[in-house]
Amino acid sequence: MHALINKALQSYITACHGFDVWQTVALRARVPSDPLDIMLQMRPGQTLDILQAMTDVLGQDRSVMLEDLGTFLAAHPDCENLRRLLRFGGQNFMDFLLSLPDMPARVRLAVPDMPMPRLRISQKPRPVSMQAHLELICSTCVPGWAHVLLGLVRAMADDYGALALLDLVHADHDHHVISIKVIEAGFATPRQFHLRKPNSTAQAAQ
Amino acid sequence: MIDPKVLDCFAPLHVQTDHQGLITHIGPALKRLLGDQTVLGQPILSLVKIDRPHQISHYLDLEALHGARLHISMPLLADFTLTGVFAKGQSGDVLNLSFGPELVQAVDQLSLSAQDFAATDLALELLYLIEANSAITSFSNALMGRIQEARKKAEDLAQKDPLTGLHNRRSFDARLARALDNDHSFALLHIDLDYFKQVNDTLGHQAGDYVLCHVADTLTRFSRTDDCAARLGGDEFAVIYHNMPSPEQALQIYARILAKIRAPLKFEGQDCSISASAGLIFVTPQTDWRADDLIAAVDRALYAAKDHGRSALAMCDQGGANGIRLYSGQELAEFQT
Structure with a gap:
């Protein structure tokens, strides 16, 4: 690894x-x-x-810890760099979700030898009570990746100010499915994101 | 004219003109950047200045650059430089702009957001990559710092005497060789403690170590960072004083060191005062010493001082003849200024 x-x-x-x-x-x-x-x-x-x-x-439980790790990576102040990189995925939560299949390629732009799962996203028919229902399919998986993703996407929903319910609905050896129910994409004020880091201006000027 | 809605979507930073070069429409990002400044109906060459491939003053010349990569500055945007491409069409002409290599500066200075770029623009991937890269670089910089630190520590271990922190014999030899290669005069002081054995034998090793550290502190205090104070082993010390102007100055320094070394010293309430004997040699660039001979000479001087009684110093003659000048502790005290 x-x-x-x-x-x-x-x-x-x-x-x-x-x-x-x-x-x-x-x-x-x-x-x-x-x-x-x-x-x-x-x-x-x-x-x-x-x-x-x-x-x-x-x-x-290992799955609980990995989920917690995913939340940590997306939400902890120590990982602000990573949160910013994730926010490049989309301007709103829906954009972000639809960009998740690009994540492995994006990660490889920065770290070419990082083992990443294959991700697919599919839209499901939605009841009127929610704005969208998607399934994130995580395959040829390094064990545990789906749990990390679950925590990470859940934290990103908060980051975008979206109200969403996430569950691991299917799990076998190399095929995991995360169900994402977006109740309200604009539920709360999103955390700030500018294309450039607030403190990078000074560095760029040097 | 091309449907503005189509071009706005593909090229948020474009300018449309009629065939006379008068602006008929600008893309949404450009509009945002220009703010209140209205440019519709103005000649495009008042909005953009073409710097390369060559400067242009007539619209007809711009038409000749159809499809070429243009370097542009914009007077209305504080002369910000952009990359552009101009295309001549049947119903109107289009100049499309991009930030090119100035992308990062543009995002900073013009506070661009994702909406200012077309969905297919690679600018966002580029910004992402720059940021990912800098995160990774800061990681590897931290690693480099760590490796540097470890190397420094290993070097110190190889060069320092663990008890006193002074240079060890190996480091001293290397520095003496370097001093001899250099084209400046220096003084070499060789010290052996008096009464140290008694302290060690009667009060124990801890008291002995305490005394050695006290001497090391004193030597460090009376030397500059470039000088080399070393513990050669046991109760034997040496100092190389670089750029020493005269033997008298070296004597003055040693007189002060000796006063400190002889000062009453207590370890856990017990008296552990000591003294020192020393050999001194002043080396000028004109003399041609070999390191071995130099050490042998200053050693001889040290033993002559020991023979002369405690607290004495023997100075070798300049030029390396065998002559030795002896100073008693009392005489040395007079050198203190």
Whole structure:
């Protein structure tokens, strides 16, 4: 697995559970606990070892933790960079949802060797009570990706100010389906997004 | 004229003109950028200045550039530079604009939003890529910083005496060789502590270490960052003073160091005062020393000082002859200014 994924797990545990917990997890998973060394050292199976250690130490279901990781990646202040990159996906929540199948290609623009699932989105007939009903199909999947996506898309709905219900409605080995019911796309004020980072002007001027 | 709604959708930054070059329509993004400034009915060459491939003053010349890549500046937008392409049509002409390589500056200065770009414009992917790239770069910069730090630490470990933080013998040898290669005069001081063995034997290693650190502190305090204060082993120290103007100045410095070293010192309430003997040699660029000979000479001087009684210093003659001049502790004290 890609070192950036291990880095994401480290950042998540450190930010949401504390550095002590991360040190315990790292020790158990036999990975370096240093936030930068984790990027340098890679052996096969490291990511699964970290996940197993997380399950043991935190006593939570793997799927719950991965969903939480997805939320962390999209919503935590430490991951503002990532949130911004996600917001490039669309001007509103519907645009964003419809751009999700482009996400793997976008990720590869920045990190060419990142393993990504194949994503498809399909519109379902919707009852009058909702503005849209979509299904996100996640296949040839690295295990766990669908749970991360679930948390991530849910957090992005908040970011866009949309009221949406998300559920994992189908899960087998390499085929996961997330149902996305958009109740109201303009439910709350979206968080701000400008094409350029607020503080990048100074850097550009240099 | 081409249906403005069609072009507005494909090219939010376009300008339509009639065949005389008078503006008949501008795209929505351009309209937003120009704000209140109305340009309809004006000659297009008053809105845009063509800089390349060549400057143009007549509309007919612009028509000749059909399909070419144009470099344009816009007086109404603080001379912002854009890339453009002009096409001559049957019912009217169109100039389409894009930000080209100035995209990032344009987004900053003109506060562009996603609506200012056509849905198929790659500008957004480019901005995305720039941002993703800078995130990754900051990661790798942090990694580089870490590697640099680790290298520095390893270098320090290889060069420093772990107890006192002074240079070790290996580092001292390297610096002495460098000083000899350089074209400046320097002083080499070699110190051996007096009464150190007694302190170590009666009060223990901890007291001994305390004394060694006290001496190291003193040597560091009386040297500049470029100088090299080293612990050569046991209770033996050496300092290279670069760009030393005269032997007298070196004596003055050592007199002050000796005063500090001889000052009463206590470790856990016990007296652990010591003193020091020293050899000093002043090296000018004119003399041709080999490092080994230099060390042997200053060593001989140190032993001559030891023989002379505690707290003395022996200075080798300049030029490296065997002559040695001895100073007692009392004489040295007079050099303090």
